Amino acid sequence: MTDEQIRFDRTLAAWDRIETWLLRYAPQSHAALPGPAEPSVVESAGAAMGPLPPELRALWGLHNGTDRDGPGRLRILKDYDVFPVADAIWCYENVLTVLLDANDMGTRPWIPACASETDEPHLWNFIDTTTGRLGWNVHAGAFTEPDESGDTFVGWMEGIAAELEGGGGAAGSKQRPSVIDGWLTWNEGRHHFPG
Template sequence: MVRAMTDDRTRAEQTLVAWARIETWLKEHAPRTFQRLPAPATEGELRILERDLDLTVPADVRAFYLVRNGTGPVSDFDRPASHDAPEPTGYLLPDGEGIGPLENLRAWFEGPAAAARPDDESGQRYLPITTIDPDGFYGGFVDCTPGQGYGLLGDYAEAERPNPGKATFAAYLTEVANALCEGRGFGDGSAPRVIDGRLDWR
């Protein structure tokens, strides 16, 4: 139990350091993306999400949401109401992904991500946190199932079995920060670039 608490604290601190580096870079190089970062979520909002979805949000993911409620405003993760809507900047992560606001996680959990959870295994709790499209049909999840895989990231797609990963959210954000600050590609992807004040990895 003590080790788990220490790991949680370490992951939370790692997340805060990595995200601070990302925000510093955005503020200097991609101000339009930085300006559209949302306000923090609250501890109360996180607890309501946990209660409604019957899961416990890992410490590193919780730490992020207490700084920013996603990587862009809610409107970035909904279908635009008109062609005059501001161009979304919330998909600022590599591969065009964005971290959704808490409001969207519930819909993704009950919709596309629910279709990706295997029917033959009970008790699994995959919380979708990233997506590449407003419908949330494709993206990344954090495993909130108690046990060995708790806190690890994976990929999901509608009506497909989820693909578990090996990295934590804290480790992922650290690698994003490293790639961003070093001006190199993330994994095998494109290097970050700035277009009209917006960050674009694609």
């Protein structure tokens, strides 16, 4: 089995754990998940951004992001949503590429993955397509590069699944999963775990 297939399969398995938890404990969040991205839309993302990481191909095959239309955000992944395909392309072309150019970093195999606000990304992460490692961008364009982050995207997702299943946040984390009226939330200082 190739590394790409392993990353693809691990992403599906981690997401299945998250979605199983949502169905049981946060049914409103689960019901609001969008349908899959059309294969032609995913192909257009590859044409616009270059080779796509298997993690995003797996997630977009299930849901076209985890954001939803309207004022509310789902924020399934610790207050982050997976970019819908169109928003990932927009972030790549209008934010990531601009920041890389401004910092004289050249082209990188980085693809935007998740953001706290996918339609206006300020806090967002990205996947290094080659390695699957997770990188972060924060306000003012400061990067935590994938080699510095110490985690892979799928490892981050697996950690979130474990937090949901275990009923608490990671050691030292201020964010804890809560459910309010059937919606998952990750709020500092407010912890109500279902079950």
